[in-house]
Amino acid sequence: MTPDLDRLFQALGDPTRRAIVDRLAEGPASVSRLAEPLCVTVTAVAQHLHVLEQCGVVRTEKVGRVRTASLVPDGLTPVERWARDRRSMLEKRLDRLAEILGEGD
Amino acid sequence: MTPDLDRLFQALGDPTRRAIVDRLAEGPASVSRLAEPLCVTVTAVAQHLHVLEQCGVVRTEKVGRVRTASLVPDGLTPVERWARDRRSMLEKRLDRLAEILGEGD
DNA sequence: CTTATACTGAAGTGTGGACTTCACTAAAGG
DNA sequence: CCTTTAGTGAAGTCCACACTTCAGTATAAG
DSSP, X not given: OOHHHHHHHXXXXXXXXXXXXXXXXXXXXXXXXXXXXXXXXXXHHHHHHHHHHHTTSEEEEEETTEEEEEEOTTTTHHHHHHHHHHHHHHHHHHHHHHHHHHTTO | OOHHHHHHHHHHTSHHHHHHHHHHHTOOEEHHHXXXXXXXXXXXXXXXXXXXXXXXXXXXXXXXXXXXXXEOTTTTHHHHHHHHHXXXXXXXXXXXXHHHHHTTO
């Protein structure tokens, strides 16, 4: 079910990948630029970018020999919406429950 | 960094675990109740519940021989906030960019 | 043309995690 | 007491995945 969310959550479960997203939130960057502050090879970063691209979080474009990565505007909204929906569902249920218990007075 | 978010995102990256959360959003349930619609053993569900408990999404209580699981009210908010923060950061940056480009007219 | 840079592809390694089975404990119910 | 029900613990299997190295390719610079 919903392999999109699968890949999305799984992608964000990796600390290196979230660090990349954090960096890209401040602006586009090249592969080697992204690799600098992280303790991994450039190859690893390229692989991470591929994963993030696959699940719609990141977009990359290669010009010359430099590949520049940037965040996709609505790439994280599915995550946000999923969490928000569950929370509101739970809150509604708890409200109803509180109401029913309140009638006992 | 932030092992909380690590475990949280990684936990939600598993479809079976998200299915459990979905089910619990409708109300508390026992281990075997949760296992019924899923194609896994009761043991697997118990293990999943342990994971979800570790990262603060689920709470369980055993009374008699039945363990009942329920959602923790704010268990998903770190995810929601993380995604929202990145989105708003990106949007602000794009707005500034658009403004600067707009001055070109 | 030569050299340095920026990345890519393939292949291998090692670890973690999802899942199972099996044996077991404990509580309900007849 | 005996049996069913509900879950637990340990151990093992299997696969995915993060990461590396190494050998390339293509572009930029001197």
